[in-house]
Amino acid sequence: MGKHRVRRALAAGAVALTAVLGLGGFAADGQQPVTGPPPGSAAWVADTAFGLHPPDPATTTPAGVAAFFAGLTPARQDALAARHPLVVGNLDGAPVRLRYRANALALAAELDRETARATDPALTPEDHEAARARTARYRGLLDGGRQILAFDPRGRGQVAEVFGDLTTADRTAVVVPGSDIDLLRFDRPDNPYGTPVGMARELHRATGGRTAVIAWAGYTTPEGIGLDAATEDLARAGATRLTRLLDGLAVTTGPQAPPTVFCHSYGSVVCGLARPGPEQASGVVVLGSPGMGVGSAADLDPRVPLWATARNDGDWIGEVPFVSVLGLGHGADPTSPGFGARPLPATGSTGHTGYFAPGTSSLAAFAAVALGR
Structure with a gap:
């Protein structure tokens, strides 16, 4: 009977996740990640x-x-x-x-x-x-x-842009975005703080220009809320590319500490699977996260501090079940006390993409972390 109950629980979890994410069954979205050499x-x-x-x-x-x-x-x-x-x-x-x-x-x-x-x-x-x-x-x-810093026209296109001077800035940071980001949606006037460019620009400003920030749209992201967003396939491919970026920065930037990596939404799954070490990152910050593809902070490198930003009331990501069932979902909630991440505030932020907006406590906290404070 115990095995039957476990199977029923797994099936129920998969059904619930499908309903919440609006998958319409288990038909794949079909995004093919750009991988391999340039x-x-x-x-x-x-x-x-x-x-x-x-x-x-x-x-x-x-x-x-x-x-x-x-x-x-x-x-x-x-x-x-x-x-x-x-x-x-x-x-x-x-x-x-x-x-x-x-x-x-x-x-x-x-x-x-x-x-x-x-x-x-x-x-x-x-x-x-x-x-x-x-x-x-x-x-x-x-x-x-x-x-x-990077431009690849293949597929939906990938691009990375630097704000500040990577070789002379006191500190560096990398913004890893979530779904619906590609060459054409790298920055958008109608969503100034919800794109890699908007996030990186505001973080650069909030640190008084002392941190050089990379807006990195360097992997194939999911489109919409579907099976690609609920699974880790695209995140695994992205993690490989993120690791190579961080390894490259370690040998081409100045003597400053490794970058702080800011991971938004599905990007936090990319960061979790990349598991950067202390030679690659000074810290990892997740925001609007559906999970990191790990059970807790203990599954990541303990030498790299992990921060989780509080979720504001208007962030729809809170409706996603924090489970991992039959390959669907990204695991535990990084903002939960038991996960083991250091908390950051989100006062003043609104919605899923508002954490980098000027005047928010989240942006002020991000700037402090990026500056090593």
């Missing part, structure tokens, strides 16, 4: 024009990448960036300055390509509309000297 990596590895043997992005660590570029003159570095902008711009371990230059070149090339597609008579009206949307996005990313 586009153009095969040509990069085969390029011996300068008598060099470029490191294979699929097998070389960020430390190995950093060592390769350290042996090159600035002129040779720039030449490689011009020949392989999509590789160099996404190569964790490459010099930060060089990645900015490479991504500007890659964005300009993609802008030309999408401009041509927008009027190509062989394409459909839907293709033209999509091309116009990307054209506008690329123009925006190229405008005003923005510091683009």
Whole structure:
């Protein structure tokens, strides 16, 4: 009888989770994560024009990448960036300055390509509309000297932007977003504090510019509330990419402490599965979290402090069951006392995406944590 009760409980939990998340059964959402080395990596590895043997992005660590570029003159570095902008711009371990230059070149090339597609008579009206949307996005990313640390046009597109100076700032931070974030939704005027750009910009301001902040949309996020959001597949792929980013920052930024990682919503699952160590992160902050894919803070590296932001009354994430049943759900509530995270306040915040809004106690707390206080 005990086994039957357990099975019934598991089935009931799965049904409840399905109902709350609105999965409409167990049909997959179908998001395919972008994984592996940057586009153009095969040509990069085969390029011996300068008598060099470029490191294979699929097998070389960020430390190995950093060592390769350290042996090159600035002129040779720039030449490689011009020949392989999509590789160099996404190569964790490459010099930060060089990645900015490479991504500007890659964005300009993609802008030309999408401009041509927008009027190509062989394409459909839907293709033209999509091309116009990307054209506008690329123009925006190229405008005003923005510091683009990563840019990958594959799939829904990925991008990362830096606010501040990564090599001279007192401290650094990384913002890991949740669902519905991609190249086109990296920043949105109608949701200024709920996108990676808005979150990173406000955190940079709240620290008085002393913290350089990376808005990182560097993984394939779920779209909407469905099976992708309720499972860990996309988070596992994202965790691999986040780990590589943090390893790259460890060898390319200044002597400051490793970054504080801020993980919003589904992004907290990415951070939980990444389990950063003290050489990768000075601390982890979760907010609007559906769980971290772990049972408690004890499952993470004890040398990296974990903070959990209180959930405001208007945050719908509180309606999600904090369970993990048959591969659905992300486990215990990080804000619960038994989880073991250090609490942060959320007074003044509203809704699921309002924790970085100016004047909130959450943003003030985030700034204090980012500054090592």
